[in-house]
Amino acid sequence: xxxxxxxxxxxxxxxxxxxxxxxxxxxxxxxxxxxxxxxxxxxxxxxxxxxxxxxxxxxxxxxxxxxxxxxxxxxxxxxxxxxxxxxxxxxxxxxxxxxxxxxxxxxxxxxxxxxxxxxxxxxxxxxxxxxxxxxxxxxxxxxxxxxxxxxxxxxxxxxxxxxxxxxxxxxxxxxxxxxxxxxxxxxxxxxxxxxxxxxxxxxxxxxxxxxxxxxxxxxxxxxxxxxxxxxxxxxxxxxxxxxxxxxxxxxxxxxxxxxx
Amino acid sequence: xxxxxxxxxxxxxxxxxxxxxxxxxxxxxxxxxxxxxxxxxxxxxxxxxxxxxxxxxxxxxxxxxxxxxxxxxxxxxxxxxxxxxxxxxxxxxxxxxxxxxxxxxxxxxxxxxxxxxxxxxxxxxxxxxxxxxxxxxxxxxxxxxxxxxxxxxxxxxxxxxxxxxxxxxxxxxxxxxxxxxxxxxxxxxxxxxxxxxxxxxxxxxxxxxxxxxxxxxxxxxxxxxxxxxxxxxxxxxxxxxxxxxxxxxxxxxxxxxxxxxxxxxxxxxxxxxxxxxxxxxxxxxxxxxxxxxxxxx
Numbered sequence: 405x406x407x408x409x410x411x412x413x414x415x416x417x418x419x420x421x422x423x424x425x426x427x428x429x430x431x432x433x434x435x436x437x438x439x440x441x442x443x444x445x446x447x448x449x450x451x452x453x454x455x456x457x458x459x460x461x462x463x464x465x466x467x468x469x470x471x472x473x474x475x476x477x478x479x480x481x482x483x484x485x486x487x488x489x490x491x492x493x494x495x496x497x498x499x500x501x502x503x504x505x506x507x508x509x510x511x512x513x514x515x516x517x518x519x520x521x522x523x524x525x526x527x528x529x530x531x532x533x534x535x536x537x538x539x540x541x542x543x544x545x546x547x548x549x550x551x552x553x554x555x556x557x558x559x560x561x562x563x564x565x566x567x568x569x570x571x572x573x574x575x576x577x578x579x580x581x582x583x584x585x586x587x588x589x590x591x592x593x594x595x596x597x598x599x600x601x602x603x604x605x606x607x608x609x610x611x612x613x614x615x616x617x618x619x620x621x622x623x624x625x626x627x628x629x630x631x632x633x634x635x636x637x638x639x640x641x642x643x644x645x646x647x648x649x650x651x652x653x654x655x656x657x658x659x660x661x662x663x664x
Numbered sequence: 665x666x667x668x669x670x671x672x673x674x675x676x677x678x679x680x681x682x683x684x685x686x687x688x689x690x691x692x693x694x695x696x697x698x699x700x701x702x703x704x705x706x707x708x709x710x711x712x713x714x715x716x717x718x719x720x721x722x723x724x725x726x727x728x729x730x731x732x733x734x735x736x737x738x739x740x741x742x743x744x745x746x747x748x749x750x751x752x753x754x755x756x757x758x759x760x761x762x763x764x765x766x767x768x769x770x771x772x773x774x775x776x777x778x779x780x781x782x783x784x785x786x787x788x789x790x791x792x793x794x795x796x797x798x799x800x801x802x803x804x805x806x807x808x809x810x811x812x813x814x815x816x817x818x819x820x821x822x823x824x825x826x827x828x829x830x831x832x833x834x835x836x837x838x839x840x841x842x843x844x845x846x847x848x849x850x851x852x853x854x855x856x857x858x859x860x861x862x863x864x865x866x867x868x869x870x871x872x873x874x875x876x877x878x879x880x881x882x883x884x885x886x887x888x889x890x891x892x893x894x895x896x897x898x899x900x901x902x903x904x905x906x907x908x909x910x911x912x913x914x915x916x917x918x919x920x921x922x923x924x925x926x927x928x929x930x931x932x933x934x935x936x937x938x939x940x941x942x943x944x945x946x947x948x949x950x951x952x953x954x955x956x957x958x959x960x961x
Contacts, residue, residue, distance in 0.1 A: 456852050480858030487853055493712045494848050494903035504846045508858025513839035515906055560857070 406432045406467050406563050408453065408483065408595065413462030415445070415452045421460060422448045426621050428614060432563050433593040435586060437606040437627070440616030441639060446599040447488065449616060450568050453597070454485050480508035484557035486567040490549070498536045498544070498552050502527055505559030520559075527558040531585065546573035554585070564595040571600060583608045603631050603644075607658045615639060628658065636660065684820075690921060692818035692882065697889055697920020698913035699830050699879035703872035704890030705897065705912040706837055709844040709905055710868050711773055714898070717891035718876040721780040721869065724887075725787035726755025727880045732794035732807045744810070745822065745881045751787075752877030759783040760869065772851065772865075812936035813884035815924050826878040833871040833878075840864060841905035848903075886920075886938050888945030893919055895952050 409429045416422040422445040430436055440446050451457040453464060455471050464471040466482060474482075484505070492501075505527075506520040516524075528534045533551050536544065541552060550573060557565055567586075571579040586596055586609055600606070606613050606627040613630045615623045617639060623630050636644040643663040649655050673679065703718045711720065719725070730751025734744040762779040763772070791811070798804040843864050847854045851861040876890070893916040894908070901911045920937075923944065927935045 451852070454856055456855055476855055476860050477858040480856060483856075485853070485856035487856070490849060490853070492848055493714060494709075494898070496845070496848065496903055500845065500904060504849070504857055507843065507846050510842070513842075515842040556857075 406482070406595070408464075408466050408564050408597075410453060410464045411462055413452070413464065414460040415448050415457070416460055417457075422619065423616065423621065424619050426462070428621055428624070430564060430595045430597050432595040433590060435590050435596045435598065435609045435611035436614055437603075437609060437611045438597065438599045438614050438616060439601075439603060439606070439639060440599075444616045445619070446616050447568055449621070450485075450566050450597070450599065454483065454566060455479060477508045480560055480562075482562055483564045483566060484560040484562035486550075486553050486557050486565065486570050488568040488572065490553065492542050495540045495542055498528070498533075498539050498541055499524060501541045501552055502555045502559050505556040508560060523561070524555075524559050527555040528552075530558065531555050532581075547575060547578045550574055550582075551578070554582070558589075562594070564597065565589065567596065567598045569599045569601065571602070571605065603627075603636060603660050606631060607660075610657075631658070631660075688818050688820045688823060689815050689924065691820075691823055692815050693920040693924040694917035695823060695827070695830065696815070696879040696883050696886065697893070697923075698917035699875045700886065700890040701893035701897070701912040701916025701919075702834065702837070702909050703875040703879075704916075705894035705905070705908055706844070706868050706872040707890070708894055709847065710865055710872075711777065712848060712850065713773075714895060715891075717888075718872065719784065719887075719890070720777060721759040721873065722755040722783035722787055723752045723873055723876045724880060724885050725784045725791065727752035727877055728811055728885055729755075729787040729790045729794065731810050731881075731884070732791050732798070735803055735806045735810065736794050736798055738803075741817070745825075749826075749877050749881035752880060753873060755783050755787055756869065756873040756877075760866075809936065810884040811938070813886040813938035813941075814927075814934070814936055815883055816934060818882055822882045826882055829878040830875050833874040836867055837871040837875075838906075838909055840867060841909055844868060844905040845903075883937065886941055888941045888949070889916055889920065892945045892949050892952065895949070899952060899955070 407429060410426055413426040414421055414424045415426060426449070438446050438449065448457065452459060455464070466474060466479070471479075499521075502524040503516045503520060506516045506523065509520070510516065525534065525537070528537060531551050531554060533548065533555065536548060536552065541549065544552065550570060554570065570582050574582065583605060586598065590596055590609070598605070598609075611627055612625060613623070613627045614621050615635065623635065631646065633644060633646055636642070636646070645661045645663065646658050647661060648658050700718060707718055707720055708714050708716045727748040730747035730749070731744050734747035739747065759776065759779040762782065763775040766779070767775045795804060795807055798807055843859050846857055846859050847861060847864060854861045880886070894912045897908055897912040897915045900915070901907045923937060923940050927937050927940050
């Protein structure tokens, strides 16, 4: 059991504060969906949590230790990042890209060996994209690239997975695949922090919810309690009905239906 | 030829010619061509841009200025080469510190490229100044020839002097080649994957600049090699720097050997190397671009 937490934090850039008074906790074995409209500061929150953007004030603790006492290699073995946009200037193969995820487990000047390749293949297999192994990463579709980046994150064998809108460029089928994968990983006791624009995803993952709004992380709690019609109206400025499905045990969850 | 295999020769000068003139020149060509190419490949990796050449941080202009100044002050060959080497390194240091001071919240790579441009054009202007005040009978031609590059005056002593620098700088470069791959995704992702991007960048820039400055100091400026050979090598062996860096060295060495042979034999007058590399390099680059657009990398 491990914990990634952020306490009394102000987040932002040199002169402009984006988020203030942020308190949040992510445990292994749970999923937190971060909701919030475009530009509300979700990515800033993620980049700060990952130590890519310096904290303006407050503290971040991983496993009880301050972030500054973790070096990048140690941190990368615990927390993996699936970023939003990506660009790759050179024609690396999918296998190479997934092997990049092994870097934090290598000795300082070493390259990945047989064992690392086996792990990378296992990750590709787990996501059902082993057939892409020899393809050139830059020639893949957006959805395929997304899956490869998830595989790369898994190859880090982390305890936490921070995913910035992992479903944004995916078709409906691939979105469902990612959600299923998130649920599976949660059951394998990973802690997952996921930004999403669809409140339905929170219901599908049976996740906790954190809402980024008005320069802070406002509401936090279980999706079934927190996500209300009033909250959705407040976040998205639209009338959205929430229905509870009760047809069968498989489909007993809430869904969002926007009024058009 | 028969001398090499049988040890017999009819011309008394042959052994001397081979060991004192041809051999250093061949070794020099391979070493310089390989060095420029390997540092070009490393620079391209660090800047995440296949259009980058080893001159990007102003090494060549700095070295050119150092050499011109030394020629102007009537230094000997050793003096000229040392000055070229030192000023090449100095110009990179200036570019690095300018980008550090001015950096702030800007994109680090962009700031480095811009600082390199500034330093490069400053030293370029200084070279022109040196040429302008140089005595046009003797010194101006010397400066001009140096800036065009040549392997004609390379001796074994010089090769022995620069080889340790190149060798020493190659080791950390080759050792960090896997991490250089990871940097392709950009600083943030590389850091999230556990790579200390800032430190890696300093190491690679330092090594690649040392290699370039060493090579340029004994031959003068030779353009295009550092840009086009890494492309060609990537075309042959793929983008993994672990293979790409050694491949660039080999391909660059062979390329330079051919170019040097051409420069000696095409006309009775020896054509400066820099001219030939550019004449061959530019159209070859065009062909490579055409080929590579089919492969989309």
